[in-house]
Amino acid sequence: MRAPLDNQIKSLCRRVKKADKNAASELLKIYYADIYSYLRRLCGSRHDAEDLTQQTFLKVWSSLDGFAGRSKFSTWLYRIAHNTYLDWLRKNTIRNQANTDQWWQECIDQNPDPFANAAERQLAQRLYEAVDELDEDRKHVVHLHYYQGLSIRETAKVLDIATSTVKYRLREVFKVLRVKLGVQEAGFNQKQTIPIAKGESL
């Protein structure tokens, strides 16, 4: 997500509240790709992700008046997307199992460049697969914090949990991932502090 200025976003929100379609269009251009990728990774289906993205923005337009600006617009938007996904998940549990795909496969096939070599690419694939197998609570913190680049605080706000809970879940995630990747626990117990972002740590 490119980082638009807060003031720019606030101004756009004010204009959208006055039914300015150009401003709504601008907001869409800024955020739609991030919201789509968030939902695409979560729901495991391109078509469902498109629908969920659409539902998310429809909810945004209909409830923007309720957005008081106490949190960042992006946090509020992710919260709506997250809840939209949860609603969908509740209604589609059985269908999900049959129709999910591996989002990363498509990405890696289309763009293998981010990986230095085949070993790294293979590691990435195993990792993303392992994340997908996490329980929902743990999965969400990874998606929001790592995949979407939200801070610990923003992740906590989206999930409506304490920042300490986010940190706890991330620590748990790392334990699971290490096991899944076949890494010896002993080697990791030596250092438990993981720099997550500037000013934040687990």
Next chain:
Amino acid sequence: MNTQKKIEKCLKSAPKPATPDGLLNRLQEDVAAGEIKKRVTVIRRWFAPANDSISPWRVAATVAIAILLLMPLSYGATKLVEKCYITFKATFIYPEPEDITESEGGYEGRVAGYGVMGGFSGSADLSEKEAMEMAEEIRKLCAEGKAEEVEPGVWMVTLSNGKKIHFGGADPEFMALTDVEKNKLLKKQFDEINELRKAGKFERTFIKEIEINGVMHRFYEDSFTLSDGKVIKMGAGEPVKDDNKD
């Protein structure tokens, strides 16, 4: 780099799924199709800017402005239908007068009682009871955010019987103001009205005496001339006291 850092790096650099062709257009179509719901929210926002309970002060201010500035509208709202505006006014006073407090910037603590809804189209042939019911339904629809802004400052609600009622209206000058400016202007006018009211500098016209919840009330139209020359007419109602019964 240890494995933990590798994991973290890998997660942070997760590839981003490409957005499908046409998705942005699809989302833009929703915008173009009017899914930005100013129509639903404008009146609610005005009445309850903090997205909580409806503010009587704002209701009164809005309807007062509607009467004052917006009467010369060209459609049905140009008529001020006596029965309807009196009963509408009454619904704001009762049955919860305790909700109305001076802290809300009200008009002598009973501001909601002074709001007058200016003209519901097509309501002239209603009975008192029908008018009261209609007024209450309109009030509820507004409170639920179901009033649709059909043109700047003019709202429409669809009643349960399918009838469409227009109300409000605004002069372009007022509607061109920001919400903050509108608030400021209305507050200023209300402050001045309060002063004029205290000083007895207004003209009162008796309109009607009606019974509400078993208590007889008198309703008036008070006319205030502000320092800028604007004349504001507001409804006023009060229970009939013993000394007024003659």
